[in-house]
Amino acid sequence: MKLAVGVAGTAKNTGKTTVLRVLLAEAAAAGIPVGLTSIGYDGEDLDHVTGLPKPRIAVPRGTWVATAQTALRPELEVAESTAVETAVGRVALARAVRPGRAVLAGPATAGGLTEVIARLHRRGARLVLVDGAFGRLAPMTAADGLIIATGAARHREPKLLAREAGAIATLFRLPRWPGDGHPRLRVSGPGGERVLPYPALLDPAWADELAAEAAAVGAREIHLPGSVSREALGRLGSQLDGPLKLVFSHPLHLLAPGEPLAVAEALAALAGRGFELGVERGLSLLAFTINPRYPVRAGGAYQWRAGDGGRLLAAVRQAAGVPVSDVVAEGPAVVWAEVQRLLGRQ
Amino acid sequence: MGERRVLLAPLDPVHDVGLKMVKRALDEAGHATILLPPDLPVEEIVRRAVEHQVDTVLVGRTLGYNVPEELARLVDVMEATGLRSRVRLGVGGMAVRPELAAELGFDRGFGPGTTPAEAVAFVEGRDYQPPAPGEGGRKPDLTAGYSYRVHDPGIARTLETIAAGTVAWARERTTPGVERARIRRQLLAADPGSGAELRQEYLTHCDPRIQAFYREGVPAGRTRPLRREEILALESAAGARRLEPLRLRHRRSRPAVFVQYGTGCPLMDIAHNRVGEGWGADGLVHFDPSWSARCEGLMEGYHTHEEDGSLLTLENLSAVGAARQPWTLWQVRAHRGLNTPETVVLAAAAGADLTKVNMVYGSLGAGTDPGRLLVDGVECLALAAEFGLPLDVVTNEELCGVPAAKAFAGMLIVAAIAVHLGARPLLQPLFCLSPDVMVNGQMDDNFLDYNAAKVHALRAIMDAPIWPGAPIGFLTHTEDRVQSAVTTALHAALASSLDVDAITIASTDEAYSGGAIAAASRVDTLRATAEAFRFFGSAGMAPTGRAREWAGELVEAIGRILEAVLARGTLEVALYQGLLGGPGDGAYPGRAGRGTVSRR
Ligand code: B12
Numbered sequence: 001m002k003l004a005v006g007v008a009g010t011a012k013n014t015g016k017t018t019v020l021r022v023l024l025a026e027a028a029a030a031g032i033p034v035g036l037t038s039i040g041y042d043g044e045d046l047d048h049v050t051g052l053p054k055p056r057i058a059v060p061r062g063t064w065v066a067t068a069q070t071a072l073r074p075e076l077e078v079a080e081s082t083a084v085e086t087a088v089g090r091v092a093l094a095r096a097v098r099p100g101r102a103v104l105a106g107p108a109t110a111g112g113l114t115e116v117i118a119r120l121h122r123r124g125a126r127l128v129l130v131d132g133a134f135g136r137l138a139p140m141t142a143a144d145g146l147i148i149a150t151g152a153a154r155h156r157e158p159k160l161l162a163r164e165a166g167a168i169a170t171l172f173r174l175p176r177w178p179g180d181g182h183p184r185l186r187v188s189g190p191g192g193e194r195v196l197p198y199p200a201l202l203d204p205a206w207a208d209e210l211a212a213e214a215a216a217v218g219a220r221e222i223h224l225p226g227s228v229s230r231e232a233l234g235r236l237g238s239q240l241d242g243p244l245k246l247v248f249s250h251p252l253h254l255l256a257p258g259e260p261l262a263v264a265e266a267l268a269a270l271a272g273r274g275f276e277l278g279v280e281r282g283l284s285l286l287a288f289t290i291n292p293r294y295p296v297r298a299g300g301a302y303q304w305r306a307g308d309g310g311r312l313l314a315a316v317r318q319a320a321g322v323p324v325s326d327v328v329a330e331g332p333a334v335v336w337a338e339v340q341r342l343l344g345r346q
Numbered sequence: 347m348g349e350r351r352v353l354l355a356p357l358d359p360v361h362d363v364g365l366k367m368v369k370r371a372l373d374e375a376g377h378a379t380i381l382l383p384p385d386l387p388v389e390e391i392v393r394r395a396v397e398h399q400v401d402t403v404l405v406g407r408t409l410g411y412n413v414p415e416e417l418a419r420l421v422d423v424m425e426a427t428g429l430r431s432r433v434r435l436g437v438g439g440m441a442v443r444p445e446l447a448a449e450l451g452f453d454r455g456f457g458p459g460t461t462p463a464e465a466v467a468f469v470e471g472r473d474y475q476p477p478a479p480g481e482g483g484r485k486p487d488l489t490a491g492y493s494y495r496v497h498d499p500g501i502a503r504t505l506e507t508i509a510a511g512t513v514a515w516a517r518e519r520t521t522p523g524v525e526r527a528r529i530r531r532q533l534l535a536a537d538p539g540s541g542a543e544l545r546q547e548y549l550t551h552c553d554p555r556i557q558a559f560y561r562e563g564v565p566a567g568r569t570r571p572l573r574r575e576e577i578l579a580l581e582s583a584a585g586a587r588r589l590e591p592l593r594l595r596h597r598r599s600r601p602a603v604f605v606q607y608g609t610g611c612p613l614m615d616i617a618h619n620r621v622g623e624g625w626g627a628d629g630l631v632h633f634d635p636s637w638s639a640r641c642e643g644l645m646e647g648y649h650t651h652e653e654d655g656s657l658l659t660l661e662n663l664s665a666v667g668a669a670r671q672p673w674t675l676w677q678v679r680a681h682r683g684l685n686t687p688e689t690v691v692l693a694a695a696a697g698a699d700l701t702k703v704n705m706v707y708g709s710l711g712a713g714t715d716p717g718r719l720l721v722d723g724v725e726c727l728a729l730a731a732e733f734g735l736p737l738d739v740v741t742n743e744e745l746c747g748v749p750a751a752k753a754f755a756g757m758l759i760v761a762a763i764a765v766h767l768g769a770r771p772l773l774q775p776l777f778c779l780s781p782d783v784m785v786n787g788q789m790d791d792n793f794l795d796y797n798a799a800k801v802h803a804l805r806a807i808m809d810a811p812i813w814p815g816a817p818i819g820f821l822t823h824t825e826d827r828v829q830s831a832v833t834t835a836l837h838a839a840l841a842s843s844l845d846v847d848a849i850t851i852a853s854t855d856e857a858y859s860g861g862a863i864a865a866a867s868r869v870d871t872l873r874a875t876a877e878a879f880r881f882f883g884s885a886g887m888a889p890t891g892r893a894r895e896w897a898g899e900l901v902e903a904i905g906r907i908l909e910a911v912l913a914r915g916t917l918e919v920a921l922y923q924g925l926l927g928g929p930g931d932g933a934y935p936g937r938a939g940r941g942t943v944s945r946r
Binding site for chain 2: 012202258
């Protein structure tokens with residue numbers, strides 16, 4: 001079976017590219033045809049924020065790469081161009097005619113990523129690896145599995161990181177209730193169904209409107225697509241009661257505002273009040289990876305520092321409920337095993 | 347193009363000027379815009395995008411700190427809200443670069459220097475086309491629209507009589523230079539390999555150094571043939587990518603700006619020319635080695651020269667010419683030495699756009715015998731007419747000490763001969779602190795008046811294009827690069843203010859480098875010139891009343907000098923006798939090629 005695995009980060013410099021390199025090497029060793037793309041920009045020599053050298057993305061011969069035409073290197077031979085646009089030009093599909101290096105500038109949206117993954121699969125890639133960018137997660141809804149890199153570049157304090165990883169993981173464990181994917185806020189109950197013109201729960205005023213409609217129809221189910229702001233969710237919760245199902249669209253949509261702890265707490269509070277929570281769609285959270293290194297600004301330039309890797313690993317492992325690994329210290333085995341399992345399962 | 351709804355959001359604590367500029371351009375283009383106040387939270391911006399049902403969101407971010415996190419969050423919330431499939435998302439500001447925008451997931455990033463038109467194109471879903479260099483991406487014709495009419499009937503008659511007489515005089519004569527040009531044309535037309543006899547004939551008109559090159563393969567001067575890999579590199583340079591040059595001019599379409607090159611090595615020339623073109627130069631002027639102008643005959647093949655000046659061979663020229671941008675004007679100078687007609691033949695064969703001829707300067711300031719250069723020069727001008735190559739008539743004898751009036755009289759005579767033969771000349775007065783001016787004080791107060799007077803005077807006499815050079819600001823540079831860039835830029839601004847057709851500028855190290863010119867010094871004067879053009883726009887400089895007075899004096903003096911030349915019988919005699927510049931002016935009839943003129 002063919003599938004796509006995203007490698008996302010909770011922040012920049014949490015080690016995404018390193019994980020990607022490890023997966024590329026393992027897939028090559030296992031003889032699995034690989035396709036590669038990114039939801040941002042990666043693989044350049046120096047980071048354009050910190051100026052620090054970045055790990056390069058080495059691609060074995062035969063790898064399919066989807067990247068902007070302007071980022072193509074000579075070892076990549078273009079096979080087709082696409083209409084998917086990036087800020088540095090159109091995405092093309094190219095194949096490494098010899099071992100080389102890739103600079104990835106790929107589709108920034110879920111729609112673009114879905115198309116690019118399909119094309120890479122059609123070209124014969126069994127495993128498509130999708131490189132994340134900053135803490136951006138939402139486009140990864142187009143993937144089948146996700147590895148999340150976290151580490152000291154996000155927070156220095158291992159306990160905080162562990163709690164956050166735990167919070168993220170709970171969102172992926174929400175039950176899946178496949179629905180119609182309706183893109184607007186909607187309530188339904190014995191009194192009928194009402195649709196509001198809003199694609200997400202971003203404003204407390206929208207929450208008020210929604211609560212009023214819910215009361216009017218005696219809502220049993222509230223459909224909450226898109227992302228939710230903590231404030232609006234709190235406001236909604238405070239006005240609801242009774243046995244009620246809250247259906248969100250996707251764990252990654254809940255994570256988009258970048259406040260996993262707050263969202264998980266708000267959801268826990270709702271669950272505590274007896275509401276049933278679920279998502280329409282989801283994807284498998286395969287593993288967390290941790291990186292104890294972080295850049296600091298010193299004397300006008302950035303430098304790398306490192307925290308206690310062992311402590312960090314232990315803390316996150318205890319909280320996450322999914323496999324956790326430091327691929328630099330431990331090697332690829334833990335993470336690769338999860339990818340293989342997903343490949344086998346599909 | 348339908349109306350677009352655009353949300354403009356400064357995701358910055360305060361800065362929003364860039365966004366306001368973009369808003370104005372969008373409003374003028376008929377789009378509906380909503381400008382939010384700065385410092386709103388991401389969720390609020392997305393909420394407004396939903397409420398206003400916009401199809402584009404433009405975010406501004408000026409501050410360099412914590413840029414990525416906030417912007418990435420905005421992009422993610424937009425995606426999670428389902429907006430990204432129908433709303434285009436752009437970000438602009440001082441801290442933004444295309445790669446950063448791509449990493450953050452924006453559809454486009456607009457960094458410093460963005461024009462509002464680029465943002466409008468993005469909103470309208472069009473590819474942005476920066477204004478094409480040259481005339482819509484093609485070369486401008488600098489002589490278009492000029493009639494070459496001489497306004498004063500008396501001066502017109504004098505010039506025409508001198509011109510006709512000089513052409514008739516020259517046509518009865520020939521020189522080794524004229525013969526070589528004829529043979530070179532035949533060689534170029536001959537099948538490869540069939541030119542052995544022609545080559546033999548060619549060599550009978552050559553200097554021993556050139557004979558040794560063809561017979562024994564000994565390169566003349568300090569030159570060596572290029573190696574194979576160097577030639578391959580030259581060929582690939584010709585296919586190199588198109589540049590998107592910086593814009594040099596602001597509002598006006600004139601003057602075209604030329605830079606000079608001649609590193610000795612064709613590959614280096616191409617690199618230097620790329621720099622010039624990238625920083626907005628419109629034209630390139632080829633400099634050949636000074637010894638070659640004194641040496642009868644030209645070599646063939648790809649050669650590099652250890653010193654300044656790039657060798658004139660068809661191969662060298664073709665390689666450098668082919669590597670230029672499609673809008674770049676290219677001048678190959680023929681003006682001064684013993685190979686002038688043949689140089690025009692090679693220039694035309696290599697695809698040059700312009701050449702340069704001045705027999706008066708060449709014989710009074712550059713060391714070539716007047717009679718010899720007159721015969722060669724008339725041939726040159728006839729060839730330039732035949733090949734359709736416009737030419738400038740430079741007045742560098744002013745640098746020797748010849749007063750402007752005499753130099754201009756010589757220039758006008760050469761221009762009249764060119765017109766008589768059907769060629770299209772450009773007048774090239776110097777914008778310089780000339781020795782004459784230093785001695786007589788016309789620039790003691792300012793540099794505007796006398797330079798302006800020169801342009802006024804020439805315009806009062808002939809309806810011809812004017813190309814101050816070469817380079818402008820001669821003798822005003824010092825070893826200080828900033829000073830040199832400023833003076834060049836001010837002279838360029840004056841030229842622009844006088845609405846001339848072209849100028850040539852020097853690098854900031856040209857006068858004092860004592861050898862190779864650094865590419866960075868080329869950038870100095872190009873950037874400075876661009877800045878001066880930006881500063882003045884379509885406004886002008888204001889010379890004092892002296893400019894018109896001096897112009898009147900110049901016109902009168904030129905008229906008197908032309909009369910005197912006519913009275914002397916032939917131009918050759920006038921040149922030998924110093925009417926257009928003599929020993930008292932620092933001008934000495936040259937000796938190279940003396941005794942080589944023969945009757946046909
Ligand atoms: C004007 C100004 C202000 C004004 C802003 C008024 C306003 N309404 O915008 C005021 C005085 C309020 C201000 C305040 C501050 N400022 Co201030 N400010 C400037 C200044 C002088 C000019 C910025 C500007 O407007 N340029 C003109 C515009 C047109 O240029 P631009 O933004 O680059 O826009 C172009 C492109 O980038 C692009 N573009 C820009 N945005 C967009 C958006 C879109 C959609 C598109 C398509 C294109 C686009 O197109 C434009 C045209 O080419 C600069 C210094 C400088 N010389 O640049 C400092 C500067 C930007 N400020 C700076 C700072 C630090 C501050 C403060 C934080 C200082 C402080 N510590 O108090 C405060 C803000 C306080 C706070 N609350 O955070 C620094 C930023 C340093 C950095 N590297 O980040 C600068 C560079 C000054 C400096 N050297 O220290 N500032």
